[in-house]
Amino acid sequence: MTADLDTLVAARLEACGHRFSSARRELVDVLRRAGQPVRITDVLEGRPHLAQSSVYRNLAVLETAGVVRRIVTDDDYAHYELDEALTEHHHHLICSGCGTVTDTTLPSDVERRLDDALHEIAADAGFVIDHHRLDLIGRCRVCAAG
């Protein structure tokens, strides 16, 4: 699956009339290698050939194409990661000290139970679920020690 990541991404982009340019290829690559949510400033740092506006625009395109997902935290910066459809469903450990976001997963039985409950709640409210997000806010190992 990770092997054909490029093929999959290309398909999703084409599906909405966009090209898989080298800049976008590099972005996807950065996110894949990071393995965890990344801020745009981090992407730009050490990559002077990437124009800031293009990175913002490309991530927006990739988001509408369903390739990446934007994560909002209390941090001043937005974080981006590969869409769950290309990886797997997971959750986040958000450190309020350094702003770092780390991926984590829930035991599948808990997740399943949770999902059932959420669907019931949504149905009652006439709410159409796109997805859910479950984040832990606290202090990472490093910041907790400091």
Add this chain to the structure above:
Amino acid sequence: MTADLDTLVAARLEACGHRFSSARRELVDVLRRAGQPVRITDVLEGRPHLAQSSVYRNLAVLETAGVVRRIVTDDDYAHYELDEALTEHHHHLICSGCGTVTDTTLPSDVERRLDDALHEIAADAGFVIDHHRLDLIGRCRVCAAG
């Protein structure tokens, strides 16, 4: 409990060396009556006697005092609500159409199970949990119909 809300808020404010001014009293009142997360622009609208900067500052003070909580969504605006310690633990239905945030709760057994699983995960990662947030992103009844 809601009757002594003011007393409780006043205590929390004093505890960190702040006063329960009339402006802050009004803010708490607005949030209490709203019963759901509110944006600052909404608070300002129709209340010309409130200065924008004071609202921002007071909500920040109230947040550090543990009276209100700031909620971040994809919406351009931050949302504020009374802290769970003054209400009850709950979750959010976030509409990606109109940006409205609505409160909801989970069956207590599901919540308990979830909490256990989260604590285990956090422990494994050396992560110290402050709190968790579970939100449903999708379309509210109105936006789903449109």
Add this chain to the structure above:
DNA sequence: ATGAGTGCAAAGGCTTTGCATTAGG
């Protein structure tokens, strides 16, 4: 009187947008 609170205006800072140029199909 002394420090917190307030209000107005200006500055900050992440993000978006305009526009001319380049590249891919």
Add this chain to the structure above:
DNA sequence: CCTAATGCAAAGCCTTTGCACTCAT
């Protein structure tokens, strides 16, 4: 060729900050 993509700079916009004034203790 024709449209998407890119890059630079400038603008947007929510939020924060500076500073002088007011208020409560």
